[in-house]
Amino acid sequence: MYNSYELNESVRRALDLYSQSMIKIAFAYLKNIADAEEVTQEVFLAYLQKRPVFENSEHEKAWLIRTTINKSKNMLKTGWFKSRNPVPEDLSYLPKEENEVLQAVLSLDKKYRIPIHLHYYEGYSIQEIAVIMQAKAATVGTWLARGRSLLKDKIGGLENEEICL
Amino acid sequence: MKKSVYKSAMSRLRTSDDFKEATYQKLMLELDKTTNNSTVQKEPIIMEKSKKKWTGWTVGIAAAAILTVGVISINQNQNNPASTPTNQEQTAEATTKPPIMGKVAVNIDGVISEVSPDGKSFKVGDLWVEVTDQTQLGSSEPTAAEPSEELLQKDFKVGNIVSGYTAQDVSTGKVTADVIYNNIAPQADNGGKPATTAKVQVNIDGVISEVSADGKSFKVNDVWVTVTPDTIMGIDGPTAAEPSEELLQKEFKVGNAVSGFTTEDLSTGKVNATRIYNNIAPQK
Numbered sequence: 206m207y208n209s210y211e212l213n214e215s216v217r218r219a220l221d222l223y224s225q226s227m228i229k230i231a232f233a234y235l236k237n238i239a240d241a242e243e244v245t246q247e248v249f250l251a252y253l254q255k256r257p258v259f260e261n262s263e264h265e266k267a268w269l270i271r272t273t274i275n276k277s278k279n280m281l282k283t284g285w286f287k288s289r290n291p292v293p294e295d296l297s298y299l300p301k302e303e304n305e306v307l308q309a310v311l312s313l314d315k316k317y318r319i320p321i322h323l324h325y326y327e328g329y330s331i332q333e334i335a336v337i338m339q340a341k342a343a344t345v346g347t348w349l350a351r352g353r354s355l356l357k358d359k360i361g362g363l364e365n366e367e368i369c370l
Numbered sequence: 371m372k373k374s375v376y377k378s379a380m381s382r383l384r385t386s387d388d389f390k391e392a393t394y395q396k397l398m399l400e401l402d403k404t405t406n407n408s409t410v411q412k413e414p415i416i417m418e419k420s421k422k423k424w425t426g427w428t429v430g431i432a433a434a435a436i437l438t439v440g441v442i443s444i445n446q447n448q449n450n451p452a453s454t455p456t457n458q459e460q461t462a463e464a465t466t467k468p469p470i471m472g473k474v475a476v477n478i479d480g481v482i483s484e485v486s487p488d489g490k491s492f493k494v495g496d497l498w499v500e501v502t503d504q505t506q507l508g509s510s511e512p513t514a515a516e517p518s519e520e521l522l523q524k525d526f527k528v529g530n531i532v533s534g535y536t537a538q539d540v541s542t543g544k545v546t547a548d549v550i551y552n553n554i555a556p557q558a559d560n561g562g563k564p565a566t567t568a569k570v571q572v573n574i575d576g577v578i579s580e581v582s583a584d585g586k587s588f589k590v591n592d593v594w595v596t597v598t599p600d601t602i603m604g605i606d607g608p609t610a611a612e613p614s615e616e617l618l619q620k621e622f623k624v625g626n627a628v629s630g631f632t633t634e635d636l637s638t639g640k641v642n643a644t645r646i647y648n649n650i651a652p653q654k
Contacts, residue, residue, distance in 0.1 A: 216397055220390045228389070229380050238385055246393050253397050254404075296383075303379035310376060325376045 216253055223266055224249075226327060227273045233322040234277035236311050237294055244280055248272045270327075271337055274319065281315075309359040317352030320345050475535045478547055481556075482530045491544075492526040498544040499536070501526065506549045521552050529556045574630045574643060577652075581622055588622040594640040595632065597622070602645040617648050625652045 231241035534550035580589035630646035
């Protein structure tokens with residue numbers, strides 16, 4: 206259990222360390238920065254209310270990512286989210302190559318783009334992704350392979366990529 | 371796709387500049403709300419405790435005032451000038467109703483007639499009162515002064531005047547005091563010389579039984595009280611409200627309930643009122 210001071214410090218530290226990662230994961234799901242930030246705030250609210258106890262910082266990060274994924278899924282399911290027709294996020298400020306790659310990943314089905322994001326951005330292995338996504342490692346491997354294959358069709362490359370197993 | 375391209379693109383993604391600070395503020399607000407909610411749940415308990423304390427304090431003051439008048443009257447009737455100093459300007463109007471909920475606080479007021487060998491219990495009237503570690507000595511009200519040695523002596527002795535209250539059942543004949551406000555030693559014999567150097571204020575409190583023809587004097591408890599131009603009407607002070615017509619009627623009539631005080635000697639049977647707080651017509 207935390208006292209309020211420890212809790213405040215713990216939240217502030219988690220905000221500093223993990224908020225950007227969480228926003229990016231939520232963005233990979235929702236394709237919108239405002240929604241991603243909202244989801245991230247909800248995750249921190251859950252963190253504050255549930256006050257989970259972690260074994261180490263990796264455990265803490267994994268919990269935050271898992272919760273971000275869950276809350277992003279929940280947001281995708283909501284009626285208001287489905288019914289709206291949002292303006293696509295303006296990514297024109299990114300260099301051309303980065304913009305193309307990012308748009309290509311975002312155009313993938315979410316079951317492919319989340320493992321790709323966790324692997325290419327967060328650097329997680331297939332086993333780690335499997336734990337976070339509560340899926341079998343083989344399934345994650347398949348998602349990654351298919352995702353890469355789809356990306357290859359869109360932007361080329363990837364054939365020499367290695368995924369650590 | 372090279373890993374670095376995607377990672378670099380994601381790293382460059384623009385997010386709100388103040389996201390961390392805004393989130394932190396929002397979280398602290400939520401934390402405050404949660405804390406307040408738990409405080410609200412506790413509030414009725416706090417209120418009840420407060421009510422009990424306040425009721426006890428009010429009843430204690432009223433009883434102390436009545437006791438003081440009684441003691442002074444006895445002293446004056448016996449032509450003993452060694453009067454007990456009183457806490458001034460106590461409003462004897464405080465006839466509080468018992469609380470609807472919660473324990474009833476019963477006053478402990480009187481002169482100690484017997485003390486137990488260990489000195490931790492004393493008898494007032496027919497009631498044995500025990501003072502324990504839990505007994506609060508003195509008033510804990512925020513504006514209360516530190517209890518003086520004179521008004522709250524450490525030892526309970528026969529003849530001491532005590533006041534306080536208990537929330538226990540007095541019908542058992544033995545209770546533990548919740549609070550002891552005063553434990554005052556009786557005035558020592560000083561050779562029959564008057565002990566007071568200041569004026570003693572005596573409460574005027576009761577129902578008017580007779581009014582003089584000019585309407586400026588009235589009789590309360592066998593004492594004729596005259597209202598002079600020097601008599602102060604109502605309650606003053608920075609927080610006092612203007613006296614209402616209802617609580618302070620202009621004319622003194624038979625049956626009206628009056629309260630106030632005088633600094634003159636009641637034993638003469640006729641005094642001038644120093645202050646009149648209330649002059650309330652009887653309920654129709």
